[in-house]
Amino acid sequence: MTLTDSVLVGEVRPLPVLYSFRRCPYAMRARLAIVASGMKVEIREIVLRNKPEHMLSLSPKGTVPVLWLTDGTVLEQSLDVMKWALGLSDRNDLMKLSVDERVGAEQIVAVLDGEFKHHLDRYKYPERYSAKEEGFDRMSHRSAGVEILRGWSDRIAAQGHLVCDRLTWVDLAALPFVRQFRIPEPEWFDSLPEIAALSKRLAEFVVSPWFEAAMVKLEPWKPGDAAIVFPK
Ligand SMILES: N[C@@H](CCC(=O)N[C@@H](CS)C(=O)NCC(=O)O)C(=O)O
Structure with a gap:
């Protein structure tokens, strides 16, 4: 021992x-x-x-x-x-999801922790990747990140939250990473019309009692x- x-x-x-x-x-x-x-x-x-x-x-x-x-x-x-x-x-009831909602939740989280995190890291910390990755282009990672955010923003605009019409654990899992994506260029982020619903949700989230x-x-x-x- x-x-x-x-x-x-x-x-x-x-x-x-x-x-x-x-x-x-x-x-x-x-x-x-x-x-x-x-x-x-x-x-x-x-x-x-x-x-x-x-x-x-x-x-x-x-x-x-x-x-x-x-x-x-x-x-x-x-x-x-x-x-x-x-x-x-x-x-x-953050985990109370129907079977279909559960499938949607798992898909969002897979993109969040996979593809989105990949682009977020390269946009936010280019110095960690630029020498290691051939043809590294920070702005293409920024664009790819925004494309994913646009999909999430559309979901929020259509149904109120990421998975369905109620807050779920997926919103709590995702919003800290959306917040990270905003940090390098907050004014630019806030001015993007294609993610307006998500920007608004993030602004509410960061002043919420839970956060x-x-x-x-x-x-x-x-x-x-x-x-x-x-x-x-
Ligand atoms: N898959 C892990 C990832 C956790 C993770 O990567 N955390 C980072 C901080 S944000 C960390 O501890 N990195 C170790 C380090 O930088 O030394 C999880 O979901 O908990």
């Missing part, structure tokens, strides 16, 4: 522990689902360049969010954290710190 094991075994934890990073959109969607569910966790803010050893011992892949449940189970994918929280308590609760500012956690309950 290593020192870390003995610490884990000996620790008494009344709440699940969420390793999180405020600005990470994956961690944001996890925190949003926790807020929406009414569940409580102990939150540990991390710094990506100096990840806590304990977090890495739970999840060596080193991405946030990581949720450590009280029975020792580790969830290391943001969508699994969302499904855990809303699976236990879904006061707003504000999810974006609480915390000092980075270190071993021995008193537990911080999230949400407040």
Whole structure:
């Protein structure tokens, strides 16, 4: 048994522990689902360049969010954290979808976490890709991203929300990434007529009580710190 094991075994934890990073959109969607569910966790803010050893011992892949449940189970994918929280308590019926809606939801999330994230990263962080990818063209990634956003905006304009006429977990999963896409050129983003419905939804979202609760500012956690309950 290593020192870390003995610490884990000996620790008494009344709440699940969420390793999180405020600005990470994956961690944001996890925190949003926790807020929406009414569940409580102990939150540990991390710094990506100096990840806590304990977090890495739970999840060596080193991405946030990581949720450590009280029975020792580790969830290391943001969508699994969302499904855990809303699976236990879904006061707003965010996961209550018909079979067809569920198919639509999975399709949107596949594009969101796949193609859209691909273009978002290259538009937002061109310096990470320009030397590595032959023929790299930031603006073509921006256009491809807008094309995907246009489809989502059309859905919102037609039915009110991304999947159907009600808010669902997919809106919470997607909006943090739409927010990321706006950050490099907010005025340009806000001026695009083809995504006006989505821009409006994003503007409402970032001032909503759920988002504000999810974006609480915390000092980075270190071993021995008193537990911080999230949400407040
Ligand atoms: N598939 C993962 C992706 C999580 C992810 O990539 N998080 C980023 C921060 S936004 C991260 O932790 N990256 C590790 C690093 O930059 O060192 C999930 O859905 O949770």
